[in-house]
Amino acid sequence: MKKISILLLLFVAVSSFSNETGWHTSVKSFHWLKGSWQMQTRRGVITEKWAVANDSTLSGESSITRADGTIIPLEKIELAFRKGHYYYIPTVKNQNGEQPVEFKITTHSEKGFVAENPQHDFPKRISYTLVNADSIHAVIDDGLETPVKKSNFYYSRKKD
Template sequence: MKQTIYGCALMVALAAASCGKQKDEPAHQINKAEWFLGNWGHQTPQGDLSENWEKINDSTYHGASYFIKGKDTLFAESIVLSEVKGDLLYNVTVPGQNGDLPVAFKMTSGTANQLVFENPSHDYPKKITYRLVNQDSIVAEISGTQEGKAMSETFPLGRLKDNK
C-alpha cells in the first residue's frame, strides 16, 4: 500500500514538473508574425500593391510582394520569414538585385502589433517595420538613407476580401 501511495505521489510530482517545463519553454518568435498571414493589398493611381503570406511550417512563413500597373509587374520580391536559433529573420529576394541572393534583416524589436527588422549594413532599406492596425489593416514601412538623406516609404495594406 505504501508503495502505491509513493508511486502515485511520484507520478503526480513528475507530471507537475513536466507541465512546469512546458510553461517555461520560450514561445516561438515566428508566432509574433502570425497576423502577417493572408492576402493584403492597396490600390493607388500608380498601380496595385499586394503582399501575400502563407505558413510553410512551424518556423517558416513565405511572403510575396508585387506592385502591378495594368498588366505590367513594376516590382516583385519574395520573402522568407524564418525562426533560426531563436532569432526571427526576414530574408528578402528581389529579382535583378544583389545577384538574386536574399538580403537578411534580423528582428530587433517585436510586440503583439509591431515587428521591426534591421540590417545596418544594407544600402537601402536598413529597417523594415510592420505594424498591425487591426485585423484587417497593416502598415509596412521601409527606411534608411539614400545619397546621405534619410528616407522612408509607407505602405498601408488592407486584408483582401477573399481572405477568411
C-alpha cells in the same frame, strides 16, 4: 514525501521550459500577417501575400499589377525562426544579386515587429504594424532615429 515534491517540482520546471521553448521557435505570433494585402500606387496595385510554410516559417511574396493587367513579381519573403532569433528575409528582384538578405527581428508583439540589418545599404530597418484587422502599415528606412530616407506602405486586406 520529499522525493515526490522534488519530482513534482522537476516535472513542472521541465514542462514550463518545453512550452516556453516551443512558443519561441514558432511563428504563431506573426500569423496576423496571413492572407493577401493590397496597396494602390501610381504604378499599379502592390499585393503582398503571406502563408504559413511550417511551424517556424511564414512565406510571403509581393508583386505589382499594372493598369494593363501585367503582373510583375517584386520579392519573395520569409519570416523565420533561425539561429535562436526571428528574421525577416526578403529576396528582391534585381537587387543584391537576387540573394536573400537577413534582417534580424529586434522587437515584436502580436501586432507588429521591427527588423534591422545595419550593414545593408537600404533599407536598414523594416517595420510592420497591424493597425486593425484589415490594415497594415509597413515602413522601410535608413535605420536612423530620425530617418532621412523613409518609405511608407499602407496595405488593406484583400477580400477574396
